[in-house]
Amino acid sequence: MIGRLNHVAIAVPDLVAASAQYAGTLGAAVRPPQDEPDHGVTVVFIDLPNTKIELLYPLGENSPIQGFLDKNPAGGIHHICYEVEDILAARDTLKASGARVLGTGEPKIGAHGKPVLFLHPKDFNGCLIELEQI
Ligand SMILES: CC[C@H](C(=O)O)C(=O)SCCNC(=O)CCNC(=O)[C@H](O)C(C)(C)COP(=O)(O)OP(=O)(O)OC[C@H]1O[C@@H](n2cnc3c(N)ncnc32)[C@H](O)[C@@H]1OP(=O)(O)O
Numbered sequence: 546m547i548g549r550l551n552h553v554a555i556a557v558p559d560l561v562a563a564s565a566q567y568a569g570t571l572g573a574a575v576r577p578p579q580d581e582p583d584h585g586v587t588v589v590f591i592d593l594p595n596t597k598i599e600l601l602y603p604l605g606e607n608s609p610i611q612g613f614l615d616k617n618p619a620g621g622i623h624h625i626c627y628e629v630e631d632i633l634a635a636r637d638t639l640k641a642s643g644a645r646v647l648g649t650g651e652p653k654i655g656a657h658g659k660p661v662l663f664l665h666p667k668d669f670n671g672c673l674i675e676l677e678q679i
Pocket residue numbers: 554581584586588599601609610612613622623624626647648654655656657661663665666667671672673675
């Protein structure tokens with residue numbers, strides 16, 4: 546079911562500072578920030594040779610990552626995103642296995658214009674998993 550690692554997401558307390566650190570200190574290719582109001586975040590993608598890093602910062606009042614940052618004020622790894630070929634088939638298989646699919650259970654369009662879903666961290670060893678259909 547899961548394929549390539551699409552990205553590793555890091556929630557950060559200061560998006561400008563984190564972006565500058567990746568571009569400067571770490572010498573990485575940092576893309577400009579993009580607001581994702583439907584997801585309650587602003588994201589910055591960093592292109593690596595074999596995957597991407599997604600920096601996350603809360604956007605709006607009800608950001609789903611605000612609680613995480615309140616608990617982790619210095620930031621931290623927030624989720625990992627795996628690619629799947631058929632997100633609805635993956636969802637149905639996972640639900641049948643007892644995994645909790647977050648939100649309404651219907652995919653939303655993510656930062657890459659592709660359908661995404663999230664799986665509860667408590668069902669996957671404390672790791673929030675995002676699935677993105679390729
Ligand atoms: C533009 C889209 C972009 C893309 O790549 O395309 C994105 O990635 S958008 C990313 C932001 N969106 C989401 O994260 C949506 C899914 N997330 C959620 O629905 C919430 O964050 C949720 C439900 C995972 C957690 O929400 P919240 O922290 O408010 O709830 P709780 O405090 O009740 O947490 C329950 C329990 O889970 C632990 N937790 C929370 N977040 C994480 C995490 N990222 N990784 C691991 N564990 C997490 C939290 O500590 C609680 O544990 P407990 O032991 O009960 O304290």
